[in-house]
Amino acid sequence: MIRITRIETIYPAPADDEEDYCPEGESDSREDTVTFRELVELLRDHSHPSCSHLRGDPFEWFSTEAYQCPYTGEYTEQSLHYSRENPPRMLKYWRAAIRAAGHRVGV
Numbered sequence: 573m574i575r576i577t578r579i580e581t582i583y584p585a586p587a588d589d590e591e592d593y594c595p596e597g598e599s600d601s602r603e604d605t606v607t608f609r610e611l612v613e614l615l616r617d618h619s620h621p622s623c624s625h626l627r628g629d630p631f632e633w634f635s636t637e638a639y640q641c642p643y644t645g646e647y648t649e650q651s652l653h654y655s656r657e658n659p660p661r662m663l664k665y666w667r668a669a670i671r672a673a674g675h676r677v678g679v
Contacts, residue, residue, distance in 0.1 A: 573605045573606065573607060574605070574606060574607075574608065574611055574655075574658060574662050574665050574666065574669075575603060575604070575605050575655035575657045575658050575662075576603070576604050576605075576606055576611065576614070576652055576653065576654065576655055577601055577602070577603055577604075577652075577653040577654075577655050578601065578602055578603075578604060578650065578651070578652060578653075579599055579600070579601045579650070579651045579652075579653065580599065580600050580601075580648065580649070580650050581597040581598065581599045581600075581648070581649050581650075581651075582597055582598050582599075582646050582647070582648050583595050583597040583638075583646060583647040583648075583649075584597075584645075584646060585644060585645025585646050585647075586645070597647075597649075603655055603657065608665055608668070608669060608672075611665075611666075611669040612669050612672045612673050613673075614652055615634055615652065615669055615670060615672075615673035615675065616673045616674065617636065618634035618635055618636050618650065618651065618652040619634070619636070619637075620634060620635045620636065620637065621633075621634050621675060622634070622635070625678055626670060626675055626676065626677045626678065627677065627678055628663070628666060628667030628670050628671075628677045630654040630656070630658075630663060630666065631654075632654075633651050633652060633653040633654075634651065634652045635649055635650065635651040635652075636649060636650045636651075654666050
């Protein structure tokens with residue numbers, strides 16, 4: 573079992589005449605414990621890595637494509653992070669799950 577942190581950020585709907593839309597979002601985070609298989613599936617769903625040359629480091633994270641609610645106009649983005657609560661030996665499983673999800677990891 574590996575601990576992860578899930579963060580969901582909701583950005584308010586843009587005003588119609590707003591040219592430079594860069595609002596502050598409201599974030600909510602929670603810690604979860606998942607199996608290796610669940611982690612691989614989550615990493616497939618969160619397909620946007622935080623950097624272009626992944627190393628599998630604990631500070632790298634993965635995000636979903638932001639989507640807009642058709643009713644409120646708010647944008648929601650979700651991200652998946654390696655939890656700092658994990659013991660050091662769990663990092664190898666984080667890297668293995670990233671590879672298993674189809675992401676290219678350098679050395």
